[in-house]
Amino acid sequence: MSFVCRSCLKHGLALASTVRPIPSIATLPLTFSRGYARPPKAASARKSAAHSLSRNVGKSKLPTTGKGRPAASSAKGRPEAPRGKSVDAKDKRDKRDKTADDKPKVKQGNAMTATASLQAFSIEERNHLDKVLAKNLGFESFRILPSVREAILEKALSDLEIHKPSPIQALAIPKILSLNFAKNLETARAYLIAAETGSGKTLAYLTPVIDYLKRQQEPYVSPPKLVKDEDGMWEEVAREEPEEPKIGEAELRKLNHPRAVILVPSSELVRQVTQLVKTMSYKVKLSSLGIASETKDSIVRRSFGQYPIDILVATPARVQDYLKDGFISLDNTSHIVADEADTLFDTSFVDLVKPVIKAAKNLKGLVMCSATIPRALDSYLRKEYPECERIVTPKLHHVPRRIEFLMVDTTSNHFNGRKDLALLDTLRTIAADGTEPGVKKRVIVFVNRREDALTTAKYLEKKELNARVITRDTQNRKDVLERFLADEPRDENAKVSEAMKVIVTTDLASRGVDTKNVRNVILYDVPRSSIELIHRVGRVGRFGRRGRAYMLIGKEPKYKLAWIREVRDTVRNGSGLV
CATH class of the missing domain: 3.40.50.300 (P-loop containing nucleotide triphosphate hydrolases)
Structure with a gap:
């Protein structure tokens, strides 16, 4: 230190x-x-x-x-x-695909006040996180299905020569995974995961979401039971009878009913996140679709009409368009992820994001992901999601x-x-x-x-x-x-x-x-x-x-x-x- x-x-x-x-x-x-x-x-x-x-x-x-x-x-x-508030002007030329490029114009000499300051974290909080991270044992220590673990190691991380979770993955995956085993939730749980850039936040939220979708996809037989061995690693134990009744395939996976929605602020991020989702989904046999600003409407409608979509990645404006005309429904959506939350919950995007979250009537988990926590985002979350659990790394804002x-x-x-x-x-x-x-x-x-x-x-x-x-x-x-x-x-x-x-x-x-x-x-x-x-x-x-x-x-x-x-x-x- x-x-x-x-x-x-x-x-x-x-x-x-x-x-x-x-x-x-x-x-x-x-x-x-x-x-x-x-x-x-x-x-x-x-x-x-x-x-x-x-x-x-x-x-x-x-x-x-x-x-x-x-x-x-x-x-x-x-x-x-110096602290200050910014109001992102709505661009009349392109209301359908707002991006982080749409910055408010500021007067010369006042440029430094364009964005609110960062939220601070105490030394005690950071020291506590350091102790938790010292126990990082590897992906085998997570209570995830074997197929999901293989998708991580053989697909998502194969080109990076990484075999151990990053700090944010070690902190966030177990927390969000607890949703997969929670019963009788009256309201959705909200999480904020925040870590420095390039730290693996996308995989941190994708892992528990994909694990949940895969567990629910078994229509009649429960997935293998996972128990810890002497070294604290999770291992698979087969069982013949389901532990509890499972939802039928036809009811669980419906046309035009995505089961998880990932919101991102730009088309570039739609393509990038979709690529990782498809890489992992192929291994665990889930379907996915990415909708960028240039994605043709005919392609979107044909894809939704041909097979059930498990994971949808899109900008908020595109999702809201299809919700308004009744083409898609979020009644079966269990998870919504707001990637780049500091952008999605600022004044230029929040009015597009809120209706999407509200449309998911049976939401189980809301995950917000960001590399920074501006004071504006901090205030918004305290007001709208006071019970939100914050998962941050010691190196946030470094x-x-x-x-x-x-x-x-x-x-x-x-x-x-x-x-x-x-x-x-x-x-x-x-x-x-x-x-x-x-x-x-x-x-x-x-x-x-x-x-x-x-x-x-x-x-x-x-x-x-x-x-x-x-x-x-x-x-x-x-x-x-x-x-x-x-x-x-x-x-x-x-x-x-x-x-x-x-x-x-x-x-x-x-x-x-x-x-x-x-x-x-x-x-x-x-x-x-x-x-x-x-x-x-x-x-x-x-x-x-x-x-x-x-x-x-x-x-x-x-x-x-x-x-x-x-x-x-x-x-x-x-x-x-x-």
Whole structure:
């Protein structure tokens, strides 16, 4: 565990971010012991130099104020932007498929107040979770059916070389699994599972949901009984007679009656979650359907009419459309999952989500999933679901230590305030740093506005870089994203334009999209809040992999410089962004 000297933070001293600019190194990695930072050994520093920015990228220190003094740091030592409320404007051009890309426009100088601050968690809560996680025995310790366990290990995790549950899976799966054995529930149970990006939250909620659906699918004979052995592992014990009467197949699985519904805010997430659902469903013999914004109505109606759908993945707007015209019913729906809950329960989506939940009259479990808990979401859940059980990891609201966080001063003499030059030089440095041998590198560049995404991509294309844009206005988002994420061989002697692929995007690609093979992100614009920062930086360092995040700093207002400084210090110290 890392410790931070609050006294030093109060006086503006950044213990965890002491950086000494030297030729060809923008940032030195630091090691910590009870809050005291010490430079790495010389050999480690030389090794780091091969993977850092070129000398042209500028100094690692933050820009100063107009009087030449560093911007003051907050006395609290917390990297939260000033609190404020945001109202997401409804886009009249596309009411059917709202996405995380639909951000409210904010006045310049007030950008940091666009999103409410993050909810804090006590040290006691985190210490308790650490103790629980120390007992993580593996997937065999979960009371799940053998076929579900095989679907996890042989299908869902086969490409990741992971054989043990992640922290959020170890915490959430047993809790939600308890629903599968609960009887005579008068009201649905609500759960919030929250963990850092790339931690396996999708599998954390899918496992108990699929296990429940599979158990209920046995029409006349109960599934095998599971008992614990001496090592605390669950093993199968066959039985001939059912333990209790089972619902008949025809009554349980009806046409146009999905048994579980997973709501996500964007078409990209529909495709991604559906892919994992289908991978696991095939193994356990369940049916599934994904409805994205571009999915044709004729395909949806034909699919529902041909066979019963066990798991439906869709945006809230598409589900509500089919509920309104009476085409589907949620009377048989036992589980609803709200993935990316911090988005689905904000002002732009909540009016679409609430009717879907209300339509599930026999709901057994409501699972909300998020990488952040904004105060707005916290307040909403306390009001609407006061009995909601919260399942969080100790590292919630942390940027993983495996992510190297670097800042680029675009006000240096070399760039003269031109962020486009700083971006170009950073990309060229990444292309030539000797990492990711044999494959084309993939870099995501985040901007705050859709207009800037197009302008920035065109600039990079003029400089002969392979750059594409993904925003809500992009017509072929699916194809662009698939080509970007695909592995492509690279000639080590190839020029920069052939050595990497670049996506310029807004928050549309920052939430939930599986970017496990992306190792570098660049924050071209300073994020408007800690929430945006967590989601954008979280595109790298997924599933235990290492990654780097670069943030370009220009002539920013004083309050924003103070926030940036606190973010830098907190991230490098391994503390939470609250």
